[in-house]
Amino acid sequence: MTVGTPSGRLAVFPGSFDPLTNGHVDIILRSALLFERIVVAVLVNQEKRALFTPPERIEIIRDVFCEYKNVEVDSFDGLLVDYARRRRATAVVRGIRAVSDFEYEFQMALMNRHLEPSLETVFMMPAEQYTYLSSRLIKEVFSLGGTVSGLVPPVVEDWMRRKKTAESARRSTGEK
């Protein structure tokens, strides 16, 4: 392989994506330039405090990347390494925003390597303006009336607004 050419391989970008932020978008776009194909893999777990269901998250991410032929959106449950094996992925991409991310990411990468030595973890840094962004903070700011414009794709903002409206309507009718 010539240095500087794409590796021609498939990478998985796993995560909760509740919701997708511009930091995630940045990492996906960077990885789409490095790998032949990037699979955004949404973890299917039944987290009680989740804003969006896994099918909603998938629909949102597909919408955001509909014009990118080498970006695929899928879901997985169970071990990431098992999913990566099924997809014949050679790498897992993870974004690192700050030193504080490092310990958790390092543990996960080494555990995944223990489980599947041939699977590499590739850490990527998002653009500087997204280093303080997290899905948790986006949810908190939005729920308290703050603006998340410019921090999430407009599609995500629309979905969040609709969720909020539906939630208020549900509350005002006393529905559980």
Ligand code: PNS
């Ligand atoms: O967006 P997140 O929540 O930081 O993503 C975490 C994720 C989904 C990458 C991680 O929790 C994961 O891989 N879960 C699947 C279960 C698994 O393989 N656990 C062992 C990891 S060492």
